[in-house]
Amino acid sequence: MSNLWNHKRGAARALLQLAGALTIAFGGAMPAANAADSYWVGVTGPLSGQDAQYGEQWKRGFDLALEQINGNGGINGRSLDYDFEDSRSDPRQAVAIAQKFVDDKRILLELGDLSSGASMAASPVYQRAGLVQFGFTNSHPDFTKGGDYMWSTAISQAEEQPMLARYVTKGLGFKKIAVLYLNTDWGRTSKDIFAKAATANGAQVVAAEAYQPNEKDFRATLTRVRSAEPDSIVLISYYSDGAQIVRQARTAGVHTPIAAVGSVYSPKFLDLGGPAVNGVYTESNFFPGDPRPEVQSFVQRYRAKYGAEPDTFAARAYDAMILASEVIRRYGADRTAVHDGFAKINDVPSVIFGKFKFDPQTRRVAGARNLDLVVKDGKFALWDGVSAVHAQ
Numbered sequence: 001m002s003n004l005w006n007h008k009r010g011a012a013r014a015l016l017q018l019a020g021a022l023t024i025a026f027g028g029a030m031p032a033a034n035a036a037d038s039y040w041v042g043v044t045g046p047l048s049g050q051d052a053q054y055g056e057q058w059k060r061g062f063d064l065a066l067e068q069i070n071g072n073g074g075i076n077g078r079s080l081d082y083d084f085e086d087s088r089s090d091p092r093q094a095v096a097i098a099q100k101f102v103d104d105k106r107i108l109l110e111l112g113d114l115s116s117g118a119s120m121a122a123s124p125v126y127q128r129a130g131l132v133q134f135g136f137t138n139s140h141p142d143f144t145k146g147g148d149y150m151w152s153t154a155i156s157q158a159e160e161q162p163m164l165a166r167y168v169t170k171g172l173g174f175k176k177i178a179v180l181y182l183n184t185d186w187g188r189t190s191k192d193i194f195a196k197a198a199t200a201n202g203a204q205v206v207a208a209e210a211y212q213p214n215e216k217d218f219r220a221t222l223t224r225v226r227s228a229e230p231d232s233i234v235l236i237s238y239y240s241d242g243a244q245i246v247r248q249a250r251t252a253g254v255h256t257p258i259a260a261v262g263s264v265y266s267p268k269f270l271d272l273g274g275p276a277v278n279g280v281y282t283e284s285n286f287f288p289g290d291p292r293p294e295v296q297s298f299v300q301r302y303r304a305k306y307g308a309e310p311d312t313f314a315a316r317a318y319d320a321m322i323l324a325s326e327v328i329r330r331y332g333a334d335r336t337a338v339h340d341g342f343a344k345i346n347d348v349p350s351v352i353f354g355k356f357k358f359d360p361q362t363r364r365v366a367g368a369r370n371l372d373l374v375v376k377d378g379k380f381a382l383w384d385g386v387s388a389v390h391a392q
Helices: 002-025 052-071 091-103 116-129 157-171 185-200 219-227 239-251 267-277 293-306 312-331 335-344
Strands: 034-045 078-086 107-112 176-182 204-211 232-236 258-260 281-284 346-350 354-359 371-376 379-382
Touching: 034 052, 034 091, 034 116, 034 312, 052 078, 052 293, 052 312, 078 091, 078 312, 091 107, 091 116, 107 116, 107 312, 107 335, 116 185, 157 185, 157 232, 157 258, 157 281, 176 185, 176 219, 185 204, 185 232, 204 219, 219 239, 232 239, 239 258, 239 267, 267 371, 293 312, 312 335, 312 346
Parallel strands: 034 078, 034 107, 176 204, 176 232, 232 258, 258 281
Antiparallel strands: 281 371, 346 354, 371 379
16 A cells, blocks of 8 residues: 555656646746745734734735745745734834844844834834834834834825825815824824825814724714814724724714725725715725736736735735845845845835835835725725715
């Protein structure tokens, strides 16, 4: 019996080798990189808790990128891999993970955390150790001020909030705005920048209400907002709290038009919000309907692998892993080379930006832009420029 099994196993191995040889001979995919001797990046982000959907989208983007990188020979014949540690977007966890990563000499750079607050809490650890912290979703204006090891491809709130203010005031024509915002450093900073930009555009912020990240009941807040008689509500929220606010507003009979910052742009916002989020306005620097070839190539591969539409966070994660691989490939596989490489890298293909190019002063990617969106029939759609309509 053993000899028969060995014979079958040997035949199967021979067939696999023949298939591989034919694939290469006829111009198929390059042989996979050596997974036993990988280059490693560390990832800090939420895999559990209320922000877990973001971490899941990250994983999908990372894995799609690695499928491409390693399927084409990896980096000089070695595969690229990542160690994803669950921070739950908690600053304390982010600091503990940072210490683990800086002590692990395999880790060439770190990607994350999701929230600027969590990342900024960990920044001193990375800066002291000389390990690049690539906060590819960190939009707080002060994130990259933490040191020369902090880099980001996220649009700074100093840029994004004026874009949202322009959409709300110039595009949608709102003049009396109530703002509900997360009572975090990111939320407060974003609210201040948005309010200043909206006021400069001729609008008035008639109410500004903070709420805690773990808050679930917004009825009292919505009552206070209603008494200010706004013509619109702007949410500086994540998808979970944003969806809850919209649902509770509509249930309470608040039919004021609602706009939200781009962090709500997630399939989970639609799932959690249901029909209530129809008519909500938002924006994003990625949208699957964007006709640019780099976007459509990514979308088609994502659909084929996952049977779903990608969101901004999947696209950002994909871009981040591609950029990380190119820095290591071009400049070297050690922490100093990676640090120096981030200052030099350019012309790396990007789904979101077309090509990456960092501003060496701010250590943020140049060429920020946003697409204006609206939720229509349970889906995100490009805004068609028609005046705002009150939700029913």
